[in-house]
Amino acid sequence: MNLENDFFRIDTDSDGVALLTIDVKDNAVNVFTEDFLRVFEETLPKLIDDEAVNGVVIASAKPVFHVGADLDMAQNMASRPAQELYDDIMRINAMFRLMETGGKPFAAAVNGHALGGGFELALACHARVVADDSKLQLGLPEVKVGLMPGFGGTQRLARMVPLMEALPVMAQGVSLKPQKAKALGVVTDMVPAGSVVAAARKWILDNPKAAQPWDVKGFKAPAGKVHSPANVQLFAGAIGQGRKATYGNYPSPAAILEAVYHGLQMPIDQGLKVEARKFVSIAHSQVARSMIKTLFFGMNDANALKRRPAGPAKCDFKKIGLVGAGLMGAGIAYQAARAGIDVVLLDRDEQAAAKGKAYSERLLDKAFKRGKITEEKKAAHLGHIETTTDYDDLAGCEIVVEAVFESKEIKEKVLSAVEAAVAPDAIIASNTSTIPITELSAFLKDPSRFIGLHFFSPVEKMPLLEIISGEATSEATLAHAFDFCGAIKKTPIDVNDGRAFYTTRVISSYMAEGMALVRDGVSPALIENAGKTMGMPMGPLRLADMVNLDLAVKIADQARADLGDAFNEPLGIAAARRMVALERVGEKARAGFYDYGGPQPILWRGLNEEFPLADEQPGLGAIQKRLMTIQVVETMRCFEDGVLKTPEDADLGSILGWGFPPFTGGIASYVDQTGAAALLSDARSLAEAHGARFEPPANLIALADANGLLHAA
């Protein structure tokens, strides 16, 4: 058989080996779409029935082998009736089973990443010949967007390798490297990158009567029996650990575990049905829909700079300046140099500047020791960072970011010096997290070139960049800030100026509400568990300790000084003041709401004396309502004040900025899922019970009245 279509071509050689080369048209990678699968399903029986074909090699014409189902398709699945979706999934399973049992050998020639459905396609082949490339990933990452494998992945992998190895791949999305996969027996053969097709072809000729191990009579999975004493412990422990990690908020890891647990106890065709049933329920889940929307589509749009103003021409960054070589400055320098941009790292004295560069050296040493980078790469990376104390060295920088101490006086001096040193079209940015951008821009002759770039610590790990436009910031400055964000591979959100901008403002409300609960005599353990079980990365008190309580007090004092009577001090700040007075300022002092003396931080036993417990304790749900509603109200105020521009940025900023529960898809999605009317009613009753901080802003009332959504439906 020889043919060509929009998805693959088939060339059959004189030995009867059909080479099926996947090359999805108009796509940088190979993905499954509904059309691809339909054409594949039509072709496969003919290919197997063709007497001129003795076996099939599945290969790729692209750098990746295959990265699985197109997520548009996954998103469509959510709205399809269960029976219809189940039937479709079972047709795909039947197709893969036909490959396995059709009587002709199939080999996957895996030249690049094989992920999700792409890896499942390879698993349904009788052999996998994989390129010897340590960057190549084999894996089932569905769980990361709230989904699970649906093309037999849980059943085949669990029948190939011990559960201790299979479960992290499926339930945590940990990918396998070829070396490891070979050792586990998932990879049949590992060959140099250029010869995967030739090696796969040879395998076909050597194995004319291939069968999958699970189709051979007497098959025993390497996992052993599900009810063996060892596996009983393993499953019980995996369930416990799963809940420990997810608080039961993510349905897919448990569904995957269940598909494996039951599937392994039955013939594979029955196991595939168990997987398909679970898959349908997961694909229909709100969690999967929300996570795909924000963590895949939302993230992709942001990284593609979709919300960059279209007008101004693109700016390329070759040389940038950083003033202030502390933790943030050093981190930004590392990140920019990694992207191949020259960095001038400036501080008051050479020693301070050198210390900033040493930060990069430390990170690179660590990466080198782990074998992640070469000596040359390390040298090149460091070669991009030049340290100085002289502002004249900033000449020629396309952007200069100041990351000096949070003091208006110091920043004024620095910004004036920067403006004097750089070209008139260079952008000047501040990494402040507390001082309004418009105030800082007044220190410049040309405030239109000024913008806020709020990085998160540690810079090299935290993906978010909150871009803050001041009143005078020009469209070109904003567009170029987006370009800079793209150049250093961060995920941007675009907000307007306002006290504490967006992310800091909302997370502060969470911490303050936690402290207000303490003041109300609610059990601190209950408060912390309420925060954690609703999916926040930390309880509000632990987070407040990390930020440090004296900082919270200082910020409140500054706001009072700036705003006077207009400032409404959050109730919880009183608790922070009391803690500061007790010299328990937080983690840096090894004493705050928690004690940090032991192996684990534990809540300070003296809290119950300082803040006597109320006789009647609220339920977990009531506490969560306060901790959640305060964030919603504050977010809505950010929209109302014009700080937030789009629900997409609200979502991404909430998840990436302060760890708002990813399973919700972000805080704007949470508003839409919960319904503005329900949130409004919560806000009103909480305002009545606990004060004006819960008073709903006009836009929440309007949204509820209109029965509307933040995201376009």
Added chain:
Amino acid sequence: MTDAYIYDAVRTPRGKGKAETGGLHSVSPVELAAGQLRALKERNDFGERKVDDVILGCVDPVMDQAGDIARSAALLADYGDEVPGVQINRFCASGLEAVSLAASRVKADDAQLIAAGGVEMMSRVGMGGSGAPQVTDPGIAAPHFLIPQGVSADLIATRNGYTRDEVDAYAVDSQKRAAKAWKEGRFSRSVTPVIDENGIIILDTDETVRPDADLQSLGGLNPSFQGMAMMAGFDAVAIQKYPEIETLTYVHHAGNSSQIVDGASAVLVGSRAAGADSGLKPRARILSMASIGSEPTIMLTGPAEACRRALTRVGMTFSDIDLWELNEAFAAVVLNFMDETGVRHEVMNVNGGAIAMGHPLGATGAMILGTLVDELERADKQTGVATLCAASGQAIAMVVERA
């Protein structure tokens, strides 16, 4: 409605639940159960009357405990081809559940005389040996916060603030009481030695009683469930269900938890008429019983509610009861029950319990019922309750009075 009476109760001595050293390990489970059925028949002349059924509790009915061990034991004990048998399972409540089912059938006139009890050879089939999907199947365990029992016991201790010394002190008392009871022959009416086919005694005393146990010796034991709880995340599961807790305290260990043993028991339950036909004199009347479900994560706190329900059914309260037998699954289970109900330690498990003598899962319920009836007679008291907690959040209670 017909009244149901207890005519007799027997039990084996309890052998260590270890293959290497267990005194009963060399006996088959069917034979162990049959021995108790034979004892019932020998001690109580049924005459020509056959029992209507044999009901035995067994929690892990696999391998040599499989295949409806009650019917096998009835055949082996020569109860006659026409006597059927049924094996039941309500985890640790099984032995008393068997008696409860027998009583229900007598009360309903569906049967006149039934042998009920239980058997468990934990040295033969380990705990969970028949599978435990309630903790291994993610479809059940994950949504219901199910955790292993020992962690549940530590959760009770954590919630109630029991210190290690408090639970250990309870365990020391159990040992002392059991030792004293043995010394004074208080178990002699129930314990029937296990003998071989030649009449040679295999075991005639409980193997696990430690009269010299004290706070110091127990204090040296490591917590049994801490490592497992922390490694497998069961601590987090417990806390997510009980979020007022910051961290679990781990106070239970081998010395203050029920011991793993082999044993069997049997109780003869019947109507007054059936006893009169055979010239048997009833020892106690079964007033009421109740089996209940309770919150499954903490799992072991159900007995108070089971007792409340059984007592209410006959217009009684906790203070109307002279003697209590609550299975000592873990020390915290008994302490929690006493805290919750106001039942005093002086009338609770007066002859010790499973912490000293062991807990052969399916057999224990009928064993403690026999202990209760023996003690009511010895101490010349009138009313008593036997109660047990059971896995997955269940409990059973039975109220009796001397006939």
